[in-house]
Amino acid sequence: MGAGKTAVGSCLAKLMNREFVDLDRTVKTEAKMAIADIFSERGEEAFRSLETAALGSVAGREQDLVVATGGGTATRVANVELMRSTGTSVWLDAPFEEILNRLDGIGRTQRPLFGSVAEARRLYEARRDAYAAADLRIDVAADASPEETAKRLQRILSAGEPANRFQTGRK
Numbered sequence: 001m002g003a004g005k006t007a008v009g010s011c012l013a014k015l016m017n018r019e020f021v022d023l024d025r026t027v028k029t030e031a032k033m034a035i036a037d038i039f040s041e042r043g044e045e046a047f048r049s050l051e052t053a054a055l056g057s058v059a060g061r062e063q064d065l066v067v068a069t070g071g072g073t074a075t076r077v078a079n080v081e082l083m084r085s086t087g088t089s090v091w092l093d094a095p096f097e098e099i100l101n102r103l104d105g106i107g108r109t110q111r112p113l114f115g116s117v118a119e120a121r122r123l124y125e126a127r128r129d130a131y132a133a134a135d136l137r138i139d140v141a142a143d144a145s146p147e148e149t150a151k152r153l154q155r156i157l158s159a160g161e162p163a164n165r166f167q168t169g170r171k
Helices: 005-015 023-031 035-042 044-059 077-086 096-102 117-131 146-158
Strands: 019-022 065-068 090-093 136-139
Touching: 005 019, 005 065, 005 146, 019 023, 023 035, 023 044, 023 065, 035 044, 044 065, 044 077, 096 117, 136 146
Parallel strands: 019 065, 090 136
Antiparallel strands: none
């Protein structure tokens, strides 16, 4: 949440001349409801099921895509296995303080799992192991724009670097 998946993914898709898919947007479209409403009316488990179904439909497409998943997508083993079998997963690793800055104000109220700063920090820490299973880890510097991060990621992907656990250094 707040790491820049949608912004960086959109930029990366343009750079790589691929279609961009925001998984949260796909879930909202399919459910015909806002994500916050899905959480409040149906619960998190219902949202996660919708998310898994959306990921499956996206993964089944023929063309190469850039997909921004939701912050909790990687917490389900089935989702991780699907992502591994269909592409390269990337963890945009942003420091918690940077995420708080990005979500300052209205960004927090639009996140159904952002109850308080303490709850958000617990969620951030709890998900780190799931994120660490990604093929690539990119440190997201506070001063890097989404375009800069996408360009850095494109260079790594284009160079054919070994995917498993590759890390970039901070600026």
